[in-house]
Amino acid sequence: MKKVYSRPKSLKKATFHYCPGCGHSIVHRLLCEVFDELKIQDRVIGIPPPGCSVFAYNYLDVDMAESAHGRGAAVATGIKRACPEALPFTYQGDGDIAAIGTAETIHAANRGEKITSIFINNAVYGMTGGQMAPTTLLEQTTTTSPYGRDAALEGYPIKLSEMLALVKGAAYIERVAVNSPANIKKAKKAIKKAFQTQIDDLGYSLVEILSPCPTNWKMSPIESWKWVDEVMSKEYPLGVIKDITGEKDAD
Amino acid sequence: MTKTLMYGNTAIGEAAIRAGCQCYFGYPITPQNELTEYMATHLSRRKGCAFVQAESEIAAINMVYGASLAGVRVMTSSSSPGISLKQEGISYLAACELPAVIVNMSRGGPGLGSISAAQSDYFQSTRGGGHGDYRTIVLAPSSVQELADLTHRAFDLADKYMIPVILLGDGMLGQMMEPIEFKHEAPRKLPIRERAVRGAKGRPSRIIKTFTSKPTEMEEINWSLFRRYQLIKKNETTFETYMVEDAELIIVAFGASARIAKGAIRNARAEGLKVGMLMPVTLWPFPYEKIKELGRDTKQFLVFEMNMGQMLEDVQLALEGKREISFYGRPGGVIPTPSEVLRVISRLYHQKGLKKAK
Numbered sequence: 001m002k003k004v005y006s007r008p009k010s011l012k013k014a015t016f017h018y019c020p021g022c023g024h025s026i027v028h029r030l031l032c033e034v035f036d037e038l039k040i041q042d043r044v045i046g047i048p049p050p051g052c053s054v055f056a057y058n059y060l061d062v063d064m065a066e067s068a069h070g071r072g073a074a075v076a077t078g079i080k081r082a083c084p085e086a087l088p089f090t091y092q093g094d095g096d097i098a099a100i101g102t103a104e105t106i107h108a109a110n111r112g113e114k115i116t117s118i119f120i121n122n123a124v125y126g127m128t129g130g131q132m133a134p135t136t137l138l139e140q141t142t143t144t145s146p147y148g149r150d151a152a153l154e155g156y157p158i159k160l161s162e163m164l165a166l167v168k169g170a171a172y173i174e175r176v177a178v179n180s181p182a183n184i185k186k187a188k189k190a191i192k193k194a195f196q197t198q199i200d201d202l203g204y205s206l207v208e209i210l211s212p213c214p215t216n217w218k219m220s221p222i223e224s225w226k227w228v229d230e231v232m233s234k235e236y237p238l239g240v241i242k243d244i245t246g247e248k249d250a251d
Numbered sequence: 252m253t254k255t256l257m258y259g260n261t262a263i264g265e266a267a268i269r270a271g272c273q274c275y276f277g278y279p280i281t282p283q284n285e286l287t288e289y290m291a292t293h294l295s296r297r298k299g300c301a302f303v304q305a306e307s308e309i310a311a312i313n314m315v316y317g318a319s320l321a322g323v324r325v326m327t328s329s330s331s332p333g334i335s336l337k338q339e340g341i342s343y344l345a346a347c348e349l350p351a352v353i354v355n356m357s358r359g360g361p362g363l364g365s366i367s368a369a370q371s372d373y374f375q376s377t378r379g380g381g382h383g384d385y386r387t388i389v390l391a392p393s394s395v396q397e398l399a400d401l402t403h404r405a406f407d408l409a410d411k412y413m414i415p416v417i418l419l420g421d422g423m424l425g426q427m428m429e430p431i432e433f434k435h436e437a438p439r440k441l442p443i444r445e446r447a448v449r450g451a452k453g454r455p456s457r458i459i460k461t462f463t464s465k466p467t468e469m470e471e472i473n474w475s476l477f478r479r480y481q482l483i484k485k486n487e488t489t490f491e492t493y494m495v496e497d498a499e500l501i502i503v504a505f506g507a508s509a510r511i512a513k514g515a516i517r518n519a520r521a522e523g524l525k526v527g528m529l530m531p532v533t534l535w536p537f538p539y540e541k542i543k544e545l546g547r548d549t550k551q552f553l554v555f556e557m558n559m560g561q562m563l564e565d566v567q568l569a570l571e572g573k574r575e576i577s578f579y580g581r582p583g584g585v586i587p588t589p590s591e592v593l594r595v596i597s598r599l600y601h602q603k604g605l606k607k608a609k
């Protein structure tokens with residue numbers, strides 16, 4: 001019999017604690033597949049954030065160290081500068097990377113740090129119970145925007161990836177989604193390219209992933225997949241935002 | 252070994268490099284900029300080393316955390332307002348048992364304060380400073396030579412106990428010039444520390460973290476840290492005494508104030524006033540026992556600080572209310588002169604009717 005599917009070597013044998021339909025689980029698996037395919041399991045260092053993915057180290061079988069909220073890019077900078085052969089990556093929620101950690105992220109990108117960021121955009125603060133995130137859409141209700149996000153009072157959904165694209169040291173930035181088999185395949189390709197960018201020492205790389213949070217969106221997993229397509233990706237269009245790697249896709 | 256004439260701030264930098272410091276992350280703030288600049292000049296292009304001028308002190312301390320994870324000797328420096336921003340990272344370093352050296356060339360506060368030398372960060376340094384139940388070792392130099400020596404000791408202690416160490420100086424020490432000797436002729440080459448996070452090559456993957464959903468697990472971490480702190484108290488409490496043997500009055504002072512007090516004591520002795528000094532070198536762990544012991548023979552104490560009375564509380568704890576303690580302090584960045592302190596000593600001496608030397 002031909003084996004078509006098996007557990008990636010870099011994925012620990014543990015049951016995910018994520019809610020059913022949560023995008024984090026899919027992204028974890030994709031990361032592990034990429035580590036295996038690029039044969040970098042022994043060079044990768046993961047920096048998970050406070051957030052729903054704080055326990056990512058229970059699943060990814062690579063060196064990992066906890067970070068303070070939003071400081072991932074600074075921690076990864078420290079690791080990379082002290083140990084240039086390592087491949088540090090930050091794993092960050094939208095609150096983590098686009099609110100409290102904006103400064104660390106932009107400046108790491110601007111220095112062209114050879115690090116990779118995986119940015120999970122689920123338009124809410126998941127772990128703390130569904131508060132408004134900087135990426136929350138206009139009119140979207142959350143526990144701290146109970147009347148719907150109003151630009152006059154709560155500002156606009158922030159487009160961190162587009163902002164980062166303006167920064168010279170950023171080499172590769174792409175926005176993907178994990179809400180359909182086709183999109184999941186593209187997401188994997190982007191993650192792989194981001195790590196390849198780091199391996200090739202080309203600069204800062206980031207993959208923004210539109211990721212369903214059925215629990216806080218108060219939707220079924222199927223509805224949340226649809227919402228990514230019909231609402232979220234209208235505000236956050238999918239595709240390559242910046243690519244100066246000048247290379248073919250890492251395939 | 253030859254003596255070199257150096258400013259305090261640059262002496263710390265040179266001592267750090269010779270102690271094997273490979274990474275430095277900082278952010279400009281007066282009165283310690285010469286140190287950051289020294290590291291930019293001497294570390295940034297050195298093979299295997301790194302220097303980053305970070306976007307903030309928060310970023311700098313988190314870079315320190317990253318480099319420490321990677322198992323190398325790492326340092327950051329700042330002054331009071333910047334040290335406030337570093338507290339988040341110091342708490343994480345303490346929690347994850349990661350060594351690092353943090354230099355605070357402190358200045359007058361609170362708020363933006365003044366850029367002149369002060370000792371108003373004693374509470375912040377010795378009580379943890381950030382959130383959670385932790386301690387940092389705090390070293391208080393009182394001369395340029397001690398800045399260099401204690402920088403070295405800070406790195407050794409940090410590695411020995413896997414703990415962040417704070418070197419608490421001030422703008423006066425940092426900008427003073429003195430001839431000094433270094434402990435090592437050349438930068439030390441140290442192996443990568445064990446338990447480092449550099450990629451799981453030939454070993455199982457490693458997790459460095461404290462976060463847990465089980466309070467009892469966190470309690471266990473607290474206990475384990477506490478046991479280490481007990482050991483540090485036992486082994487590393489350091490102080491210096493000066494003319495205490497026959498003293499009727501003992502001054503307790505640290506860092507720059509101790510240096511000023513020493514000048515005042517010399518002159519007081521010339522006038523027949525039997526004054527001595529205890530200078531804690533480690534502010535944490537604090538020499539409670541030694542002060543208590545000194546209190547057996549000496550009845551009158553004077554705490555002298557460049558703040559409104561912070562170490563004073565530790566001296567009060569040490570003497571358990573059994574001895575009279577006076578306080579003299581100048582906060583805000585005002586640097587008192589030895590003759591000013593001498594006047595305080597003389598007044599106290601006569602008010603209390605203390606015996607003069609025959």
Ligand SMILES: Cc1ncc(C[n+]2csc(CCOP(=O)(O)OP(=O)(O)O)c2C)c(N)n1
Pocket residue numbers: 050051052053069092093094095096097120122124125126127128133
């Ligand atoms: C300094 C600090 N502030 C606040 C928190 C509380 N906190 C934990 S996770 C989090 C945000 C989670 O949202 P996000 O980054 O979007 O990640 P998600 O949980 O949605 O994956 C917050 C505010 C914290 N841990 N530290």
Ligand code: SF4
Pocket residue numbers: 017018019021022023024052122126127212213214215216
């Ligand atoms: S709350 Fe949302 S982001 Fe967090 S695990 Fe559940 S679905 Fe995922």
